[in-house]
Amino acid sequence: MRSSVLLLLVGISHAFAGKHSLKYFYTSMSGDETFAAIGLVDDIQFMYFDINTKKASPKTEWVREIEESDYWKSQTHSLIDQHHWILNNIWTESAGEHTYQITYGCEWNDETGKTNAFRQHGYDGEDFLLLDLKSDKWISPIKKEFKAKERCNNATIRVAYWKNYLKMDCIETLKKLLTLGKSSLEKTVSPQVSLLQKNSSSPVLCHITHFYPSNITITWMRNGQELKNVKVGNLLPNEDGTFQKTVTLQTEADEWRKNEFSCVVKHQSKTFRKTLTEKEIRTNNETSAPVDMTVVVVPVVILLSLLLIIAVIGYLVYQRKLKSGYVPAKPSPSEYESSVQSSTEA
Structure with a gap:
Protein backbone atom coordinates (compact mmCIF):
# COMPACT_ATOMS: atom_id res chain seq x y z
CA MET A 1 0.00 0.00 0.00
CA ARG A 2 1.41 3.38 -0.93
CA SER A 3 1.73 6.19 1.54
CA SER A 4 -1.19 8.62 1.42
CA VAL A 5 1.23 11.43 2.24
CA LEU A 6 3.41 10.54 -0.73
CA LEU A 7 0.41 10.34 -3.03
CA LEU A 8 -0.55 13.89 -2.11
CA LEU A 9 2.79 15.04 -3.51
CA VAL A 10 2.10 13.81 -7.04
CA GLY A 11 2.25 16.62 -9.54
CA ILE A 12 3.83 19.15 -7.17
CA SER A 13 6.59 21.03 -8.98
CA HIS A 14 10.03 21.48 -7.52
CA ALA A 15 13.03 23.62 -8.34
CA PHE A 16 15.87 21.12 -8.19
CA ALA A 17 18.40 21.14 -10.99
CA GLY A 18 20.65 18.35 -12.21
CA LYS A 19 20.91 14.62 -11.53
CA HIS A 20 19.20 13.04 -8.53
CA SER A 21 19.29 9.51 -7.16
CA LEU A 22 17.41 7.12 -4.91
CA LYS A 23 19.46 4.13 -3.71
CA TYR A 24 19.03 1.28 -1.25
CA PHE A 25 21.72 -0.94 0.26
CA TYR A 26 20.95 -4.25 2.02
CA THR A 27 23.51 -6.34 3.90
CA SER A 28 23.15 -9.85 5.34
CA MET A 29 25.63 -12.30 6.89
CA SER A 30 25.53 -16.08 6.79
CA GLY A 31 24.90 -18.26 9.80
CA ASP A 32 22.24 -16.24 11.61
CA GLU A 33 19.40 -13.79 11.21
CA THR A 34 21.39 -10.54 10.87
CA PHE A 35 20.14 -8.20 8.15
CA ALA A 36 20.12 -4.40 7.81
CA ALA A 37 19.31 -1.81 5.15
CA ILE A 38 19.70 1.90 4.45
CA GLY A 39 18.09 4.21 1.90
CA LEU A 40 19.64 7.36 0.43
CA VAL A 41 18.22 10.17 -1.65
CA ASP A 42 20.87 12.33 -3.33
CA ASP A 43 23.46 10.49 -1.17
CA ILE A 44 21.72 11.59 2.05
CA GLN A 45 20.47 8.75 4.27
CA PHE A 46 16.74 9.01 4.96
CA MET A 47 15.80 5.52 6.25
CA TYR A 48 17.23 2.62 8.23
CA PHE A 49 16.12 -0.93 9.01
CA ASP A 50 17.54 -3.88 10.89
CA ILE A 51 15.98 -7.27 11.49
CA ASN A 52 16.30 -6.99 15.28
CA THR A 53 13.80 -4.12 15.53
CA LYS A 54 11.82 -5.31 12.46
CA LYS A 55 10.94 -1.70 11.72
CA ALA A 56 11.91 0.70 8.93
CA SER A 57 12.58 4.13 10.46
CA PRO A 58 13.18 7.66 9.12
CA LYS A 59 16.68 9.11 9.55
CA THR A 60 16.05 12.75 8.61
CA GLU A 61 13.67 15.33 10.01
CA TRP A 62 12.07 16.10 6.67
CA VAL A 63 11.01 12.48 6.14
CA ARG A 64 9.47 12.08 9.61
CA GLU A 65 6.29 13.59 8.22
CA ILE A 66 5.38 10.16 6.87
CA GLU A 67 6.51 8.26 9.98
CA GLU A 68 2.99 7.23 10.99
CA SER A 69 1.72 6.45 7.49
CA ASP A 70 1.37 3.13 5.67
CA TYR A 71 4.59 3.91 3.80
CA TRP A 72 6.80 2.67 6.64
CA LYS A 73 4.66 -0.41 7.21
CA SER A 74 5.08 -1.29 3.54
CA GLN A 75 8.83 -0.70 3.74
CA THR A 76 9.08 -2.94 6.80
CA HIS A 77 7.04 -5.74 5.21
CA SER A 78 9.13 -5.69 2.03
CA LEU A 79 12.43 -5.74 3.92
CA ILE A 80 11.40 -8.67 6.11
CA ASP A 81 10.40 -10.60 2.98
CA GLN A 82 13.74 -9.74 1.37
CA HIS A 83 15.52 -11.12 4.42
CA HIS A 84 13.54 -14.35 4.14
CA TRP A 85 14.49 -14.62 0.46
CA ILE A 86 18.21 -14.38 1.28
CA LEU A 87 17.90 -16.94 4.07
CA ASN A 88 16.15 -19.49 1.88
CA ASN A 89 17.87 -18.89 -1.45
CA ILE A 90 21.45 -17.93 -0.57
CA TRP A 91 22.44 -19.15 2.88
CA THR A 92 20.98 -22.61 2.31
CA GLU A 93 23.68 -23.03 -0.37
CA SER A 94 26.58 -21.46 1.55
CA ALA A 95 28.88 -22.89 4.19
CA GLY A 96 31.19 -20.79 6.33
CA GLU A 97 31.29 -17.04 6.85
CA HIS A 98 29.95 -14.96 3.96
CA THR A 99 28.42 -11.56 3.30
CA TYR A 100 25.57 -10.85 0.88
CA GLN A 101 24.69 -7.38 -0.37
CA ILE A 102 21.88 -6.02 -2.50
CA THR A 103 21.93 -2.54 -4.01
CA TYR A 104 19.34 -1.01 -6.29
CA GLY A 105 17.84 2.30 -7.23
CA CYS A 106 17.34 4.87 -9.93
CA GLU A 107 18.64 8.20 -11.20
CA TRP A 108 16.76 11.09 -12.77
CA ASN A 109 18.04 14.27 -14.41
CA ASP A 110 15.38 16.94 -14.09
CA GLU A 111 17.07 19.05 -16.78
CA THR A 112 17.27 16.43 -19.53
CA GLY A 113 14.60 13.99 -18.31
CA LYS A 114 17.07 11.12 -18.66
CA THR A 115 16.64 8.22 -16.24
CA ASN A 116 18.70 5.20 -15.24
CA ALA A 117 18.01 2.22 -12.99
CA PHE A 118 19.85 -0.80 -11.61
CA ARG A 119 19.51 -3.77 -9.26
CA GLN A 120 22.46 -5.98 -8.41
CA HIS A 121 23.50 -8.50 -5.78
CA GLY A 122 26.97 -9.03 -4.32
CA TYR A 123 28.52 -12.08 -2.67
CA ASP A 124 31.59 -11.46 -0.48
CA GLY A 125 32.16 -8.12 -2.19
CA GLU A 126 31.97 -9.43 -5.78
CA ASP A 127 29.17 -9.00 -8.32
CA PHE A 128 26.86 -12.00 -8.06
CA LEU A 129 23.55 -11.25 -9.79
CA LEU A 130 22.76 -8.35 -12.12
CA LEU A 131 19.30 -7.61 -13.49
CA ASP A 132 19.58 -6.79 -17.21
CA LEU A 133 16.61 -4.51 -17.84
CA LYS A 134 16.98 -4.89 -21.62
CA SER A 135 16.79 -8.68 -21.76
CA ASP A 136 14.68 -9.06 -18.58
CA LYS A 137 17.18 -11.64 -17.34
CA TRP A 138 19.38 -12.08 -14.30
CA ILE A 139 23.02 -12.59 -15.22
CA SER A 140 25.91 -13.73 -13.03
CA PRO A 141 29.56 -12.84 -13.76
CA ILE A 142 31.02 -15.21 -11.15
CA LYS A 143 31.92 -18.87 -11.74
CA LYS A 144 30.40 -20.24 -8.54
CA GLU A 145 27.05 -21.81 -9.36
CA PHE A 146 24.00 -20.94 -7.30
CA LYS A 147 20.48 -22.20 -7.81
CA ALA A 148 19.36 -18.69 -6.90
CA LYS A 149 20.13 -17.46 -10.43
CA GLU A 150 17.89 -20.11 -11.97
CA ARG A 151 15.15 -19.43 -9.42
CA CYS A 152 15.27 -15.70 -10.14
CA ASN A 153 15.01 -16.17 -13.90
CA ASN A 154 12.17 -18.65 -13.48
CA ALA A 155 10.26 -16.16 -11.33
CA THR A 156 9.10 -14.12 -14.33
CA ILE A 157 6.50 -12.27 -12.28
CA ARG A 158 9.24 -11.04 -9.94
CA VAL A 159 11.41 -9.93 -12.87
CA ALA A 160 8.47 -8.01 -14.35
CA TYR A 161 7.78 -6.42 -10.96
CA TRP A 162 11.35 -5.19 -10.56
CA LYS A 163 11.51 -3.83 -14.08
CA ASN A 164 8.31 -1.86 -13.53
CA TYR A 165 9.42 -0.66 -10.10
CA LEU A 166 12.88 0.49 -11.21
CA LYS A 167 11.75 2.25 -14.38
CA MET A 168 8.56 3.84 -13.05
CA ASP A 169 7.77 3.55 -9.34
CA CYS A 170 11.34 4.27 -8.25
CA ILE A 171 11.43 7.49 -10.29
CA GLU A 172 8.06 8.56 -8.89
CA THR A 173 9.20 7.89 -5.31
CA LEU A 174 12.44 9.82 -5.94
CA LYS A 175 10.50 12.85 -7.18
CA LYS A 176 8.16 12.73 -4.18
CA LEU A 177 11.03 12.48 -1.71
CA LEU A 178 12.81 15.38 -3.43
CA THR A 179 9.69 17.48 -3.01
CA LEU A 180 9.23 16.41 0.60
CA GLY A 181 12.83 17.24 1.48
CA LYS A 182 13.10 20.32 -0.69
CA SER A 183 14.16 22.72 2.08
CA SER A 184 17.06 20.47 3.12
CA LEU A 185 18.08 18.89 -0.19
CA GLU A 186 17.91 22.12 -2.18
CA LYS A 187 20.48 23.93 -0.06
CA THR A 188 23.67 25.07 -1.80
CA VAL A 189 27.10 25.30 -0.18
CA SER A 190 30.01 26.62 -2.23
CA PRO A 191 33.18 24.49 -2.29
CA GLU A 286 54.83 25.05 5.84
CA THR A 287 54.40 25.62 9.55
CA SER A 288 50.90 27.03 9.68
CA ALA A 289 48.40 24.77 11.45
CA PRO A 290 45.68 24.86 8.76
CA VAL A 291 48.05 23.37 6.18
CA ASP A 292 49.12 20.41 8.27
CA MET A 293 45.57 19.75 9.42
CA THR A 294 44.23 19.77 5.86
CA VAL A 295 46.79 17.25 4.68
CA VAL A 296 46.12 15.01 7.67
CA VAL A 297 42.32 15.32 7.54
CA VAL A 298 42.03 14.00 3.99
CA PRO A 299 43.00 10.38 4.79
CA VAL A 300 41.02 10.57 8.04
CA VAL A 301 37.85 11.54 6.20
CA ILE A 302 38.50 8.83 3.63
CA LEU A 303 38.63 6.35 6.50
CA LEU A 304 35.41 7.76 7.95
CA SER A 305 33.76 7.43 4.54
CA LEU A 306 34.79 3.82 4.25
CA LEU A 307 33.45 3.19 7.72
CA LEU A 308 30.15 4.75 6.65
CA ILE A 309 29.95 2.51 3.61
CA ILE A 310 30.59 -0.64 5.66
CA ALA A 311 28.70 0.52 8.75
CA VAL A 312 25.93 -1.96 8.13
CA ILE A 313 28.41 -4.82 7.83
CA GLY A 314 30.19 -3.77 11.00
CA TYR A 315 26.92 -3.59 12.87
CA LEU A 316 26.02 -7.07 11.73
CA VAL A 317 29.37 -8.47 12.83
CA TYR A 318 28.79 -6.97 16.26
CA GLN A 319 25.33 -8.52 16.45
CA ARG A 320 26.73 -11.92 15.54
CA LYS A 321 28.93 -11.83 18.64
CA LEU A 322 25.90 -11.20 20.81
CA LYS A 323 23.59 -13.82 19.34
CA SER A 324 23.47 -17.53 18.77
CA GLY A 325 23.16 -18.92 15.26
CA TYR A 326 19.36 -18.85 15.06
CA VAL A 327 17.86 -19.21 11.56
CA PRO A 328 14.16 -18.29 11.05
CA ALA A 329 11.78 -20.78 9.51
CA LYS A 330 11.03 -20.66 5.81
CA PRO A 331 8.31 -18.19 4.81
CA SER A 332 5.17 -19.69 3.38
CA PRO A 333 4.53 -19.52 -0.39
CA SER A 334 1.87 -16.90 0.24
CA GLU A 335 4.40 -14.69 2.02
CA TYR A 336 6.84 -15.03 -0.88
CA GLU A 337 4.20 -14.10 -3.43
CA SER A 338 3.06 -11.16 -1.35
CA SER A 339 6.57 -9.73 -1.52
CA VAL A 340 6.47 -9.94 -5.31
CA GLN A 341 3.10 -8.29 -5.57
CA SER A 342 3.86 -5.55 -3.02
CA SER A 343 3.08 -2.16 -4.54
CA THR A 344 5.92 -0.36 -2.73
CA GLU A 345 9.33 -2.05 -2.45
CA ALA A 346 11.97 -0.69 -0.11
Missing part, protein backbone atom coordinates in the same frame (compact mmCIF):
# COMPACT_ATOMS: atom_id res chain seq x y z
CA GLN A 192 36.54 25.39 -0.80
CA VAL A 193 39.41 24.75 -3.22
CA SER A 194 43.02 24.12 -2.19
CA LEU A 195 46.19 22.98 -3.98
CA LEU A 196 48.09 20.52 -1.78
CA GLN A 197 51.50 18.90 -2.10
CA LYS A 198 53.36 16.66 0.35
CA ASN A 199 56.77 17.89 -0.83
CA SER A 200 58.33 19.53 -3.88
CA SER A 201 58.63 16.23 -5.78
CA SER A 202 55.14 14.91 -4.95
CA PRO A 203 52.02 15.11 -7.16
CA VAL A 204 49.81 18.17 -6.73
CA LEU A 205 46.32 17.60 -5.36
CA CYS A 206 43.37 19.82 -6.19
CA HIS A 207 41.33 19.28 -3.04
CA ILE A 208 37.70 20.46 -3.04
CA THR A 209 35.68 20.25 0.14
CA HIS A 210 32.58 21.48 2.02
CA PHE A 211 30.33 21.62 -1.05
CA TYR A 212 26.68 20.66 -1.48
CA PRO A 213 24.99 19.24 -3.49
CA SER A 214 27.42 16.53 -4.55
CA ASN A 215 27.31 17.18 -8.32
CA ILE A 216 30.63 18.76 -9.25
CA THR A 217 33.08 18.85 -12.18
CA ILE A 218 36.83 19.14 -11.54
CA THR A 219 39.31 19.61 -14.38
CA TRP A 220 43.05 20.16 -14.52
CA MET A 221 44.04 22.48 -17.40
CA ARG A 222 47.44 23.04 -19.05
CA ASN A 223 47.67 26.27 -21.06
CA GLY A 224 43.90 26.20 -21.50
CA GLN A 225 43.71 22.55 -22.59
CA GLU A 226 42.10 19.84 -20.48
CA LEU A 227 44.50 17.19 -19.16
CA LYS A 228 43.61 13.51 -19.23
CA ASN A 229 46.50 12.08 -17.18
CA VAL A 230 44.95 12.92 -13.82
CA LYS A 231 43.74 10.69 -11.01
CA VAL A 232 40.16 11.36 -9.90
CA GLY A 233 39.38 10.42 -6.31
CA ASN A 234 36.08 9.19 -4.93
CA LEU A 235 33.35 11.48 -3.70
CA LEU A 236 33.56 11.46 0.11
CA PRO A 237 31.12 12.72 2.76
CA ASN A 238 32.01 15.23 5.45
CA GLU A 239 30.54 15.05 8.93
CA ASP A 240 28.40 18.15 8.34
CA GLY A 241 26.56 16.61 5.36
CA THR A 242 28.71 18.29 2.70
CA PHE A 243 31.15 16.50 0.40
CA GLN A 244 34.78 16.50 -0.70
CA LYS A 245 36.77 15.23 -3.66
CA THR A 246 40.39 15.25 -4.83
CA VAL A 247 41.90 15.23 -8.34
CA THR A 248 45.64 14.55 -8.52
CA LEU A 249 47.98 16.06 -11.12
CA GLN A 250 51.06 14.03 -12.05
CA THR A 251 53.64 16.49 -13.33
CA GLU A 252 57.18 17.68 -12.65
CA ALA A 253 57.78 21.01 -10.91
CA ASP A 254 59.85 22.32 -13.85
CA GLU A 255 56.93 21.68 -16.19
CA TRP A 256 54.27 23.54 -14.22
CA ARG A 257 56.63 26.44 -13.60
CA LYS A 258 57.11 26.90 -17.38
CA ASN A 259 53.43 26.45 -18.25
CA GLU A 260 50.10 27.58 -16.86
CA PHE A 261 48.38 24.82 -14.92
CA SER A 262 45.06 25.45 -13.26
CA CYS A 263 42.35 23.48 -11.48
CA VAL A 264 38.86 24.43 -12.67
CA VAL A 265 35.95 23.52 -10.40
CA LYS A 266 32.38 23.81 -11.64
CA HIS A 267 29.64 23.64 -9.02
CA GLN A 268 26.07 24.86 -9.29
CA SER A 269 26.93 27.56 -6.75
CA LYS A 270 29.94 28.95 -8.62
CA THR A 271 32.88 28.20 -10.94
CA PHE A 272 36.35 28.35 -9.38
CA ARG A 273 39.77 28.50 -11.04
CA LYS A 274 42.90 27.95 -8.97
CA THR A 275 46.16 28.59 -10.88
CA LEU A 276 49.13 26.45 -9.86
CA THR A 277 51.89 28.64 -8.46
CA GLU A 278 54.34 28.23 -5.59
CA LYS A 279 52.34 30.79 -3.64
CA GLU A 280 49.10 28.81 -3.98
CA ILE A 281 50.52 25.40 -3.05
CA ARG A 282 50.15 24.32 0.56
CA THR A 283 52.72 21.73 1.65
CA ASN A 284 53.90 19.85 4.72
CA ASN A 285 56.95 22.10 4.78
